[in-house]
Amino acid sequence: MRSIGTTYISVNRAPADDVRGQAPAGTTKIAIRQRLLKSIFLIGLLTLLVSPAFAVELPRESLVPGGVAVLPLDYRGKNPPHIYYLDKRVLVVKANKTWVAVVGIPLNTQPGTHNIEVREDRATVPFEVHDKTYETQRITLTDKRMVEPSKKDLKRIEKETARIDDAYSHWSDDDRLELPFHLPVSGAESSTFGLRRVFNGLARAPHSGMDIAAPIGTPVLAPSDGKVINTGNYYFNGNTVFLDHGQGVVTMYCHLSEIRVHEGQTVHRGDVIGAVGMTGRVTGPHLHWSVSLNDARVDPALFLPIGE
Numbered sequence: 001m002r003s004i005g006t007t008y009i010s011v012n013r014a015p016a017d018d019v020r021g022q023a024p025a026g027t028t029k030i031a032i033r034q035r036l037l038k039s040i041f042l043i044g045l046l047t048l049l050v051s052p053a054f055a056v057e058l059p060r061e062s063l064v065p066g067g068v069a070v071l072p073l074d075y076r077g078k079n080p081p082h083i084y085y086l087d088k089r090v091l092v093v094k095a096n097k098t099w100v101a102v103v104g105i106p107l108n109t110q111p112g113t114h115n116i117e118v119r120e121d122r123a124t125v126p127f128e129v130h131d132k133t134y135e136t137q138r139i140t141l142t143d144k145r146m147v148e149p150s151k152k153d154l155k156r157i158e159k160e161t162a163r164i165d166d167a168y169s170h171w172s173d174d175d176r177l178e179l180p181f182h183l184p185v186s187g188a189e190s191s192t193f194g195l196r197r198v199f200n201g202l203a204r205a206p207h208s209g210m211d212i213a214a215p216i217g218t219p220v221l222a223p224s225d226g227k228v229i230n231t232g233n234y235y236f237n238g239n240t241v242f243l244d245h246g247q248g249v250v251t252m253y254c255h256l257s258e259i260r261v262h263e264g265q266t267v268h269r270g271d272v273i274g275a276v277g278m279t280g281r282v283t284g285p286h287l288h289w290s291v292s293l294n295d296a297r298v299d300p301a302l303f304l305p306i307g308e
């Protein structure tokens, strides 16, 4: 959280006509007013949006590839407007009588101005995406087929990719979403979101989730209420569960030793959905957890309470 009130600089005594004449002799502490005002405005806005008096808390905004844009809308309709970004429907929540679009920014987004589309008004709302360079992680795998799959493996991967894409594109009008998420497994974060990945010297897709290391068999818990929309054993992801939390918010749990839910099942926050394992492409037991909004994988840390 941005701190306020501490943004002061010491400067030489102000000129005689300066109205801040009551300052002690020698130096005058002046606030960097604009920054302070901006901070107060932002904190005010955040307080307004995340106050417990409102129906839903929001993820933290991070205007970078793999981040989230939180955009209050100038739309007065009673029902939520249909918002699209890159032709994907966007999560809309109501915070203090204001409709707010919560947009996932894909990792491959170019910095610059981007727009969401409000279908009802045929209007666009711009937002800025800033550059972010994610670090590179080099990983060595002894199972070479996990880096360079055979022709047969590639056929399997292609089929699975279609199923995985389907799960991520899932939309339900359900407004059950309750944030912040709880951490699905207690353990140390062993790999952060967004890292560029090089396996055995070959560049592969960036890390689209958060890894949490934990012993095999550690229960994996639903971070919030949801519905199981897909389970399976996938080439890279191993045993996997997808949860739908409504309005395009989909989470994925990978490398499980066991799946303890079935497709179509409703789960509540804290329910066991599986157990930590090391199935699929791994170097050790851990949970890979992805969070997706409007089919964009975003940093799960933005959905957790601060400090978790």
Ligand SMILES: [Zn+2]
Binding pocket: 191, 207, 209, 210, 211, 287, 288, 289
């Ligand atoms: Zn991972």
